[in-house]
Amino acid sequence: AYAKFSGANLTVSPIDWTWRTLTVTTPELVCGDCTVTEPSDILNFLRKQRFNADYELTARQGADTMAYIALVEEKLRPALLHTFWVDAENYANLMRPWSASRSPFPLNFLVPSRHANKALARILLSKVESPYYSITEVEGK
Numbered sequence: 604a605y606a607k608f609s610g611a612n613l614t615v616s617p618i619d620w621t622w623r624t625l626t627v628t629t630p631e632l633v634c635g636d637c638t639v640t641e642p643s644d645i646l647n648f649l650r651k652q653r654f655n656a657d658y659e660l661t662a663r664q665g666a667d668t669m670a671y672i673a674l675v676e677e678k679l680r681p682a683l684l685h686t687f688w689v690d691a692e693n694y695a696n697l698m699r700p701w702s703a704s705r706s707p708f709p710l711n712f713l714v715p716s717r718h719a720n721k722a723l724a725r726i727l728l729s730k731v732e733s734p735y736y737s738i739t740e741v742e743g744k
Contacts, residue, residue: 688722
């Protein structure tokens, strides 16, 4: 959406859940020989190519935008990862069946747990304190 809003001409290719799902990260931007995988790196790459939706903002407004992006990365992303992949109820009832249904046979057993492990590792790396708790543990206290 950001690329189209900023005027970049690109082609969106949906991924197929083949054997590459174990090594490929999404989203991924491929431009010639360059491959960019992290959302913040994709935004920076588009800005360097002069596709910047924030071009007309003042320096203060640009700094506010960058602060907002950092806030979302620091606070919202771990919360969403926890909600979808770490919380046992959501994982068992929603994410595991959904992810397994989009993977071929042997991978449908491996890919969901790999995503859950990566999400938990990312949460634990971003937080020094103890990991998030399930709602039943919090309510029990």
